[in-house]
Amino acid sequence: MSLGLLSIILLVLAVAGYVLGRRKAVSQVEGDIRKLHSLPPFYGRITALLTAVPAFFLIAAWLLAQPLFLENKAISLINPAELPAGKSAQLVMADVRRVAAGLNMLAARGEDVTPLLASPSALKTALNGAGVVLETEPTPSTLAATAALRDAGKTSRLAMTIAALVLAVAGLAFGLSRINPEYRARNATEQFAMWLLIGSSLVAVLTTVGIVASLLFESIHFFQLYPISDFLFSATWTPKFGGGSSLGILPLLWGTLYVSAIALVVAVPIGLMSAIYLAEYASKATRAWVKPAIEILAGIPTIVYGLFALVTVGPLLRDYFAQPLGLGNSSSSVMTAGLVMGIMVIPFVSSLSDDIINAVPQSLRDGSLGLGATPSETIKQVVVPAALPGIVGAVLLAASRAIGETMIVVMGAGAAAQLSLNPFEAMTTVTVKIVSQLTGDTEFASPETLVAFALGLTLFCLTLALNIVALVIVRKYREQYE
Template structure:
């Protein structure tokens, strides 16, 4: 049974519990709901919550733990003597997972896999035809581990379905037994909802801790293999799988900051001035179509922006600026990526700043106008300072979005890691190199692969620094208006 079908069954049981719980509460007082402690819908809600929430929590926990347990068992079945020299356990398990998935695919297509299990070359060819590429022919222990992984996965999935449905039915029965006129269903629903919301908040915090922890662990592993001083202060980025490469972050960091700065130079003035016009000067009719038109920019896929940079903006800058001025011959440049990225993040500045400016109390405007200030003076000296904390947050969001962009940089700025002040030269960013270092079948034991985690940790630290700076600015100016 698929996860989607299981979830649908649990939701149907929860809906059934809602209507039955509500009807049961009314039936126990013979229709006189004044004798109930809570309104009938609360009895249905607590029954539905007890039916669905524990079952879904079990499914989520099961899906998180299942891969670790199954793959550990499968890895124990592999004969290390059959593993090619220098190949890590991650690559071995990658082959095991591919073989297991390929066998499932072949069976789904009606192929008899029994003869293929005795013919490693034939199995590899069949899997390659099915779109599953194997680097090496499956060894006997790899096949054994793949079969064990399939069998254990099927048994585990069946056990999860049975336990989840049993827990859901148990919750349904327990919820219905608790329904009595004196049962404080409203209080129980509120408590259940509070714990559920608290759990979601805790999950968000734990997710952040997990992300930071994974980056730290792999980054420490990287710095054990590669000197941290060379990573932080070297101006050469030339990775070579197999050793002998240079992994200095400075060219990547410079490209990231350069592209992001150009993007913000485009987005912040246009977005902020658009927000001021929409909030303070535009009529309601004008605002009703201008604001949605600006927000459409945020819904355009980044690959479309990348194509726009590659086909239109890049050649335009090359033909009319770079070549006539003798500053370059490539259509890929920092300026190309920065301009297109700036257009993309305009809605982040405009929409948020517009909402923040509209939230400034009208009494501040009325007081300024009453003292004789003009509308432009009111905006400049009263509204904007009062809205400054929120505007700083909007700019910070735009900066974070620009720093983390990849596709526009790949298609607009190129992939050359260099230190240059010329905005019409091709450069690259940290995010582009994270993708390139982790693309394909890579072994997570070499510095050239592990450097991606160090780059990710650098981006995280950079974003954290922006947040700290923004917090200082917000607190400084907020004290003047509170």
């Protein structure tokens, strides 16, 4: 049974639980709902919640834990003697998963995949025709692991369906058995809803943990194949699929920081001054059209900014600055990407800073003006310092947005990984190389592919450091103005 059909059945059972729960509560008091502790809908709601929520929670937990158990069984079938050079059993599981996914795709089309498991060459041809490209023929142990993975997956899916349906029916029966005139259905419903809200609030935390864990585990695989010292301290980035790569992060990290710094130099002054003007000087009529006009910049797709950098800004900087000054003759440069990226993140600084400045109590302004300060002095000495924690948050958001940008860098700064102080030379960033290393028919078994996860982990640590610095600044100034 498919997951969609199972979900529909559970929802139907929940609706049935609502109707039956409400009907039972009313029937027990012979229609006089004044004898019930709670209104009839609450009896239906708690029954529906007890029917659906535990079953859906079981499905979610099952789907999260299922790959771990199934792949451990499949790994045990892989013959160490058949492992390619430089590959571990865990890395070969990437091939097993791809083959299993391809076979499931063929089976969904109505094709008989059983004969393919007995013929590696026929399997490779069939999968290549289905869009699942295999560079080499699967080994016998890989085919055995694939068959075991598919069989265990079917068994697990059937067991999950049965368990979810049994749990839903049990929840329905339990909910109905508790209904009586004295049952505090409203209290139970509200408490159940509170636990649902708590669970929902944990989704963000668990998502962060999952992201970090996935990056960390794959990065560990990468560092098992490539020395961490060469990754962190080498100044050469020359990936070569097949071996002989030099995967130093320093030029990528330098390009990321260089482009982001130029973007912030452009965005922070313009955005902050725009926010001060809109909050303190602009009339309501002017603010009504200037602020939306600035915020339109945030809605423009990044590919459009990339085209703008490629067609307009790059040639302009090359013809009027780089070539006359003898600093380069390429339209792709750090300055091109930084300027365009700075324009893109202006709304992040402007809109958030404007909201923070407007949130500063008017009493602070009135007190400053009453002491004889001018409006400009009030803004400089009172308003901006009081709003500084929020402004730092806005700048941090803009910095994170700049660090994570890809398309503008691809089209505006090029893809050259190098260490240089010349802003009119082509460079690249960490995000661009993450995309390039994962583009095309790649397998998660080589350092050239797994390096993308190490780059992602480095980027995560960089943004985490920015958050820590911002938190220190916010706490320092908040103590002075609260």
